[in-house]
Amino acid sequence: MKGALDPQAAAELIPEGASLMIGGFMAVGTPERLIDAIVARGIGGLTVIANDTAMPGKGIGKLISAGLVRRVIASHIGLNPETQAKMIAGDIVCDLVPQGTLIERIRAGGMGLGGVLTPTGLGTDVEEGKQVVEVDGRRFLLETPLTADFALVGAWQADYIGNLSYMLTAQNFNPIIALAGRTVIAEAESIVPVGVIPPDAVRTPGVLVDHLLIRAI
Amino acid sequence: MDAKELIARRVAREVRPGSLVNLGIGLPSMVANFVSAELGVFFQAENGVIGLGARPPEGMEDHHLTDAGGGFVTAVPGAASIDSAMSFGLIRGGHLDMTVLGGLQVDEAGHLANWKVPGKMVPGMGGAMDLVTGAARVVVAMQHAAKGQSKIVRRCTLPLTAVRRVDLVVTDLAVIEPGEAGLVLRERAPGVSVEDIIAATEAALVVPDDVPEMILT
Numbered sequence: 259m260k261g262a263l264d265p266q267a268a269a270e271l272i273p274e275g276a277s278l279m280i281g282g283f284m285a286v287g288t289p290e291r292l293i294d295a296i297v298a299r300g301i302g303g304l305t306v307i308a309n310d311t312a313m314p315g316k317g318i319g320k321l322i323s324a325g326l327v328r329r330v331i332a333s334h335i336g337l338n339p340e341t342q343a344k345m346i347a348g349d350i351v352c353d354l355v356p357q358g359t360l361i362e363r364i365r366a367g368g369m370g371l372g373g374v375l376t377p378t379g380l381g382t383d384v385e386e387g388k389q390v391v392e393v394d395g396r397r398f399l400l401e402t403p404l405t406a407d408f409a410l411v412g413a414w415q416a417d418y419i420g421n422l423s424y425m426l427t428a429q430n431f432n433p434i435i436a437l438a439g440r441t442v443i444a445e446a447e448s449i450v451p452v453g454v455i456p457p458d459a460v461r462t463p464g465v466l467v468d469h470l471l472i473r474a475i
Numbered sequence: 476m477d478a479k480e481l482i483a484r485r486v487a488r489e490v491r492p493g494s495l496v497n498l499g500i501g502l503p504s505m506v507a508n509f510v511s512a513e514l515g516v517f518f519q520a521e522n523g524v525i526g527l528g529a530r531p532p533e534g535m536e537d538h539h540l541t542d543a544g545g546g547f548v549t550a551v552p553g554a555a556s557i558d559s560a561m562s563f564g565l566i567r568g569g570h571l572d573m574t575v576l577g578g579l580q581v582d583e584a585g586h587l588a589n590w591k592v593p594g595k596m597v598p599g600m601g602g603a604m605d606l607v608t609g610a611a612r613v614v615v616a617m618q619h620a621a622k623g624q625s626k627i628v629r630r631c632t633l634p635l636t637a638v639r640r641v642d643l644v645v646t647d648l649a650v651i652e653p654g655e656a657g658l659v660l661r662e663r664a665p666g667v668s669v670e671d672i673i674a675a676t677e678a679a680l681v682v683p684d685d686v687p688e689m690i691l692t
Binding site: 283284285286287309310313332333334335336337342345352354356357358359361362365376377378379380381382383384414424425426427428429430431432433434461 | 520521522523524537538539540541543544545550556557558559560563566567591596597598599600601602603604605608609634635636637638
């Protein structure tokens with residue numbers, strides 16, 4: 259962990275065209291101050307890997323509205339009409355991936371696996387162009403790993419060395435993407451001294467976190 | 476009683492005591508209103524909670540605790556919060572006893588289409604493909620027809636959600652059980668005749684000698 263950055267300095271780490279994994283489910287658990295800083299800096303051509311694109315005005319929806327996203331890899335965009343409109347207009351390329359497959363592809367990327375074998379998607383549009391592998395008489399789709407230049411993690415508590423804990427349904431993709439981003443930036447609701455988060459409550463060990471966002475004012 | 480409430484009350488009778496159940500958004504989520512707390516059922520929301528509770532009082536919502544549709548919820552005593560990999564491990568790994576999902580079409584093979592209308596509605600499959608692939612029991616809760624067109628069809632014309640045969644279909648007219656021999660008409664809604672159901676259904680139905688009226692919770 260390299261110390262706490264203000265949102266502007268964190269956004270300056272991210273170049274045009276970067277790939278970002280962003281935590282959150284319909285913006286619950288999404289690091290909003292980081293998103294706002296990316297929008298303020300106008301970093302374009304982004305690839306966003308996340309469960310969904312939230313809705314206009316919230317979380318990833320702000321990046322979509324600002325026209326900063328070129329490609330989306332997500333499981334659901336149905337609650338953001340702007341993403342759908344931009345996809346139909348050809349401004350955004352969308353890869354729609356079953357939610358359980360998406361999280362396992364990210365997990366595989368972060369945990370050094372060459373892919374995952376899943377029965378989900380067999381015999382559907384999702385199978386198109388993919389290898390089918392038979393194991394003990396059962397058929398599976400081979401799904402490839404995903405990694406990204408950055409993982410933007412939303413947490414509940416962080417301590418001074420970057421250990422993270424999460425709250426209720428705000429954890430969702432966050433602890434998994436923290437393994438799959440080459441640079442990990444975490445934004446926590448509060449920052450506490452080392453030792454306040456008990457070892458058993460640490461869900462993301464600080465060794466994975468490169469930068470912490472400074473506390474909210 | 477309106478059609479949706481009738482469907483929800485009938486589906487509620489399928490919920491077994493002590494089971495883990497995932498309800499889709501929209502009509503399926505109404506089923507929880509008719510399941511007695513005494514049954515000890517845990518509802519899963521795939522965004523990260525086992526033990527979904529009712530909506531909190533106005534002004535007392537916790538922004539860390541929502542259901543898969545993004546609406547505020549509570550958690551019941553004994554609830555557990557989980558990340559997305561665990562959530563879909565439960566679903567795909569056969570640990571989920573039952574899922575209730577909405578549908579656009581169900582066909583004579585028992586296949587479900589519920590995630591895409593090419594050229595019109597491309598929201599993404601979210602967790603639907605994993606749920607249909609992995610849940611021990613899949614119940615489809617939907618209106619029998621849409622815009623005068625039967626949703627129980629000979630063969631799905633919309634993209635399939637999975638090639639797994641669903642276990643039960645509950646509509647405002649009938650309870651239908653897909654099986655080896657085709658779609659078996661098991662029950663009829665109050666005041667609806669077998670002839671009415673056959674007339675409203677595009678698919679061929681297997682009609683046993685006795686088709687009792689639905690019992691509602």
